Amino acid sequence: MEIIIQPTAAAANRVAARLFANVIRQKPSAVLGMATGGTPLALYRELVALQLDWRKITTFNLDEYVGLAPAHSQSYHSFMWENLFRHVNIARKNVHLPDGRAKDIPKFCAKYERQIRAAGGIDLQLLGIGTEGHIGFNEPTSSLASRTRIKTLTPQTRKDNARFFGSEEQVPHHCITMGIGTILDTRHCVLLAFGSNKARAIAAAVEGPVTSMNPASALQLHPKTTVFLDEAAAAELKLQDYYRWVYDHKPDWQKI
Numbered sequence: 001m002e003i004i005i006q007p008t009a010a011a012a013n014r015v016a017a018r019l020f021a022n023v024i025r026q027k028p029s030a031v032l033g034m035a036t037g038g039t040p041l042a043l044y045r046e047l048v049a050l051q052l053d054w055r056k057i058t059t060f061n062l063d064e065y066v067g068l069a070p071a072h073s074q075s076y077h078s079f080m081w082e083n084l085f086r087h088v089n090i091a092r093k094n095v096h097l098p099d100g101r102a103k104d105i106p107k108f109c110a111k112y113e114r115q116i117r118a119a120g121g122i123d124l125q126l127l128g129i130g131t132e133g134h135i136g137f138n139e140p141t142s143s144l145a146s147r148t149r150i151k152t153l154t155p156q157t158r159k160d161n162a163r164f165f166g167s168e169e170q171v172p173h174h175c176i177t178m179g180i181g182t183i184l185d186t187r188h189c190v191l192l193a194f195g196s197n198k199a200r201a202i203a204a205a206v207e208g209p210v211t212s213m214n215p216a217s218a219l220q221l222h223p224k225t226t227v228f229l230d231e232a233a234a235a236e237l238k239l240q241d242y243y244r245w246v247y248d249h250k251p252d253w254q255k256i
């Protein structure tokens, strides 16, 4: 794992945006894995400002709430169109999100996995992290080999996401999420975490044992993961000085 600690979230987002922009410029038909939540908002604003060409880009989102229609204000469909897709020239047919209203969820999930494979696999996967270490909506004790499927949200996740819904009662109990196995199959993972409420989960994910109790720790098994942190999210890392030194002394050809 490469750990990039920046003084602020804004600085980290600028570097992360350069990484995404490089992929989009170098491979105009790249397949991108997208994430939702509060964390990626600033990155999406940076990407919009860069005015990249998204015509041939294909996207697959990590997750969606079960029961919400795409037009629901809190669906991840709405989130993605509102915060990214409507601001860039992406083709609607190239955008994929789990269907929270699928009648046959296992069948839909198998199709989603087939669509990812048919698109050639995901080149760059954006991830946030939950306060208990979830990636996508793979809650603690998710199988590290899991594929896209239905999951039940933990009380903590429903509490964390209540801010988007107005109240906890309105947060759905179920979601469809790419599995940890699906995420591990992507070519490059980019994990963003900002703020002190993510520090514990980040320390466990990066420096703790690989365990389904912190699903993000499975990224230790991924050949190429880049973690972008602000100072607050990095605060509980034991080797933070080492990560800073490594980043400051990267050879030019490795620089983002």
Ligand code: GLP
Pocket (backbone or CB within 6 Å): 035, 036, 037, 038, 039, 040, 062, 063, 127, 128, 129, 130, 131, 135, 136, 137, 161
């Ligand atoms: C959400 C999403 C995750 C996200 C995480 C953190 O509910 N399903 O993909 O990374 O929880 O959310 P936030 O960025 O709002 O802290």
